[in-house]
Amino acid sequence: MRRIAFLLLAALAAGSAWWLKREGPKSSFGAYSETQLDTLEAAYRSVLQAPVGPGPDLDARREAALDARLSLEGLQHERFRRRAFLGAEAVAILAVLGALIPRRGRVRGSRDEARRLADALGDPGALLEAERRKAATLLGVPIDARPEVVDAALAAKLADRDSAVLEGFDPGLRQVAREHRHALQRARDLLVTGAARGPGSAPQQ
Numbered sequence: 001m002r003r004i005a006f007l008l009l010a011a012l013a014a015g016s017a018w019w020l021k022r023e024g025p026k027s028s029f030g031a032y033s034e035t036q037l038d039t040l041e042a043a044y045r046s047v048l049q050a051p052v053g054p055g056p057d058l059d060a061r062r063e064a065a066l067d068a069r070l071s072l073e074g075l076q077h078e079r080f081r082r083r084a085f086l087g088a089e090a091v092a093i094l095a096v097l098g099a100l101i102p103r104r105g106r107v108r109g110s111r112d113e114a115r116r117l118a119d120a121l122g123d124p125g126a127l128l129e130a131e132r133r134k135a136a137t138l139l140g141v142p143i144d145a146r147p148e149v150v151d152a153a154l155a156a157k158l159a160d161r162d163s164a165v166l167e168g169f170d171p172g173l174r175q176v177a178r179e180h181r182h183a184l185q186r187a188r189d190l191l192v193t194g195a196a197r198g199p200g201s202a203p204q205q
Contacts, residue, residue, distance in 0.1 A: 003099045010095035017088035020081055029078040037075055044072040135187035147192045154188045 024030040029037060047068035050061070136143040139153045158181055 006095045006099035010092045010099065013088045013092035013095060017085055017092060020085040020088060023081060024085075027074070027078045027081065029075050032078075037079065041072065041075055044068040044075070048072070132190055135190045138184065138187045139191070141191070143191070145191065150188055150191050154184055157184050 029040075032040070045068075047064055050065070132143055136145070139150060139157060141150055141153045145153075
């Protein structure tokens with residue numbers, strides 16, 4: 001829900017920024033730099049602050065003051081458009097970052113959960129070492145035995161539990177033997193590769 005809200009905000013801000021940028025060329029002040037706008041604003045304000053007294057050019061001075069006021073309003077509108085564009089662009093970027101970056105509380109919560117799991121189950125390294133010791137005992141080899149030694153021990157164990165040797169025995173006993181073969185194979189994998197294969201994997205022949 002939080003990510004959706006950030007993405008909606010990003011889309012709205014990006015749309016506003018696109019519209020404000022499109023309006024730039026339509027403004028009579030859109031092509032001016034900030035320095036040029038400062039110069040024009042000072043000139044317009046100078047005209048507006050000039051006293052309008054009686055004289056032969058009174059109408060011309062009033063018309064100039066009116067033009068200066070209208071131009072100043074257009075200039076200020078352009079300044080507002082530029083600030084609004086930058087603000088909308090910044091909001092869009094921050095909203096996208098907010099949608100992509102996970103909350104610190106969530107990361108802390110995940111770490112707390114991992115710590116509680118480790119406290120409940122024990123150190124993963126110690127658990128793996130204990131499983132390797134059990135595998136070595138099951139195969140009858142040292143825990144640090146070379147792979148070829150482990151494979152030879154596995155082959156000898158599997159030969160005693162070959163399906164042909166157990167032919168004619170009770171089906172329940174044959175099922176126990178098959179499960180034992182899988183356990184031996186997983187023990188071999190744990191000692192040689194460091195990971196036991198799943199129960200659905202084909203055993204080594």
